[in-house]
Amino acid sequence: MAAPRNCDLIIRNALVLTMDGRRTVHSAGAIAVTGHSIAAVGPEAVVLHSWQAAQTIDAKGGIVHPGFIDAHLHVNAQTCRGFFRGDTSKGGGVGPNYADWKAALGPEDERAAAALASVEMLRHGITTFVEPGSAFDPDAVAEATQSAGVRCSLADPYLWDDTGLMSAIPGLLSDSLAKRVQPDRDRCLKLLGGQLFRNRDKDGITHGHVALYGEGTASDELLRAAKACAHRAGVVLNSHIGYDLDLAAAMEKRWGRPRFEHLAELGVIGPNTTFVHMNLIRDEEVQLILSSGLTIVWCPLAYMSRGTPLRAPTRLPEMKMRGAPVALGTDSARQCSSGDAGFLALHLAAEAGQPLVSEGVLEMLTLGGAHAAGLQNIIGSIEPGKRADIVMRSTRLAELGPGIDPAHQLIAVGHGPTADTVMVNGHIVMRDGHSTRVDETAVIAAARVSAQRMAERLGLKPPGAWPRAA
Template sequence: MTDMHADLVVRNAYLITMNDSREYFERGAVAIAGNKIVAVGTDREIAGSVKAARVIDAGGGIVHPGFVDTHVHFMNTARGAIPDSAETSVMMNTFRRWWDSVEEEDERAATLLNCLEMLSNGTTCFLEAGTLQFPDLAAEAAAATGIRGLIGDPFLWDVPLAGDTHAMTRAPRSRKRSLDLLGGQLKRNKGEPLIRGCVVLFGLGSASDELMRAALALADDHHVVFSQHQSFDTHDGSADEKRLGQRAMCHYADHGLLSENCTFSHMNDLTADEVAVVRQAGMSVVWCPVTSMSLGAEAAQHAHHLEMMRAGVTVSLASDGAVSGCRYDIGLQGLAALLASRAKNQSKLAFSAEDVLELATRGGAKAVGMLDKIGSIEPGKYADIVIRTTDLPEAQPITDPVQALVYSCGSKSISTVIVNGEVVWSGGQPTRVEAAMVYDLARSSRRRMWAKLSLAPESKWPLVV
């Protein structure tokens, strides 16, 4: 006898719940009503107690909570704009010129493309890094794809620039401008919107104590995340120390600029004292392993993400930007973190496949302030779920689903993505927008931007046209 009605049941799944007990079912099912999960159990239990309007048979494939990407720049239309051998300072100045030149149509194209790429790789929620010129437009474009996310205000900073850095005319470093814009995206946080607002400063030494204090107070008052870039490489740590008279995180702690609502990205160049500060503050740390390695960051060699994670600090994973982070794929970021940790510690025991899934789901959910709503498959939470196919050589045979997910299957195994109870990705295509239309918008934007900035592809090998 059935006693529950659902809009959708996903059955016959190798179900990884990531609940408090980290239970998984060799043959499990999950029932969804509206945008929430209403029941989780064995396939037999759900079949016997739930009547569904629609059923998706996972075919024995792995089903898990959607990944959370906790630091993204919406500018993958800039792929190829920077030569692979360019210094990081050259790359950043090109980015600043790009950000200073984008128009609404460019940012819409980049947002749509980014969101489709994230969905295709199993990401169901993102935190944007505060580098959108048109956040309202980007929020609308992101919501159109069906993804969940958090967006901040555009380029908030007030510390003067170094002499060799491109000054962005559309986002001058001004305390008044930054304070006037601060918190503008919090208007979204009524009801249950897909795209919510949070508090974001650019960071990396670009914010005064006064601006940071205002940002933290706003985040604490509204119970949202306060995010910024912090301590990417050794030059950032030394510059902060010269400006502040002590290491940045120690200074922030001494001046009351940290709380459990802080989610700081990169955090590669920390001293032991700063690691202790992070732990005591109860804040979250965002690890962008591929960016650190691809840019050859010296600090990545002695970064303390693993140590912080083992000490109980919330650590999450992020793709960062398309140029440095390679692609918007949290599975890739997790595998890179695992391999780097094992090599650095010369031990397989340093980092496990389970650790990857922990950071990609629950860690990410907590870092964006939504662990009570996402990050696991259990009743009462939003139905943000990824279904993977078994129809791949890499997916056979499934003995340990967590190892299969992390080591072998990769994002190519993703079959269906559900966000907020709705199927938004299926069979290699988005369901809410036309992929071909998005790709055409992205190509058109790329041509406009490259012409505007006088960019040209650079190759070490001869190109025959």
């Protein structure tokens, strides 16, 4: 009989949702981890027979799943919570708008926001996020996420060269923002691919991709250049499209035909294209989208919070059912917490008459998210060879009881900050629900200082509808 092989760590006594090709669930499972990667997963008896390790974690029968992926997070918005409530995109308010806030962010503010987001995400079982080219200082974000041990993919800031259609969403543009990140083709063409150096470290947790701001702000030339750059580098091209229905209609008018027809002709859609929002899909575009292989990121809160369901019920559960890779994103966590997207998707799909089951939502949060990030070869499931990004849920919280149906329990009920132990890239970055890497109290304090500093910088009044006593 062969002697057990050595690995670095074994997780045992686990209810493992592998998300492998067959979606195998191990009721009494174990996982062997070596270095950054998963060496084996299977029934506990089989894994323990073949592997031994100096360190063992007893999951106590709790749910263990691949780290979730937030496929769309403007991470620097984490600290503007409260200052910009509701739908700010249509503008009309007095004083600085949300775009002015963005334009005033310094690297120290982006670092503080990314640190806050990282701690919050891990507690919700999210181990990876995609920052879609809205951080002005990607190095500051990388510094914070690496400190906390969170995986992310970054892109160059605000690649746009035509803001003509943004009159549909005036609250997302300001003179200050246009000055900081000029809508200028030369600037964009020079920056394109500037974050791809991060992919040189094949074992790292900070990746790079190509992103356009999108939503009608890119010329055909910029669209083609971005797609070519992503194609050459073997990464995804990420872009907003269809966040705002009026803007989508304006794009159709400008192009004189359905948007996806135009984008297909430009050669912009394909398996390495990730489009975010997609709140408007015409009947004649469905087949084009399905056959292109592009990945869709649904941001349920952004869809719901702007009254979009009343004007154009989502078709994304239908697209998933018909075989499109669909992921979930938070967009900005101004009005929600990380980890709410799956719960919202479950119920918004039901409201739109296209019910999703919890298993479908789990696929969006793992395999779909990995596709959206272009990282499907290394994350998204617990399988040998993939990176060890693994979440162990608590067994002490009522939200995860009685635990008869793990997928449903996790998505519909226990979707909050119920992670107990989290591993990213083979390292334990959270234990007993707390970061092993950073001082969480200091992270929260720094976020508060940043928010106060930003309020002073912009002359924003303390938020809240009610008078504050001294």
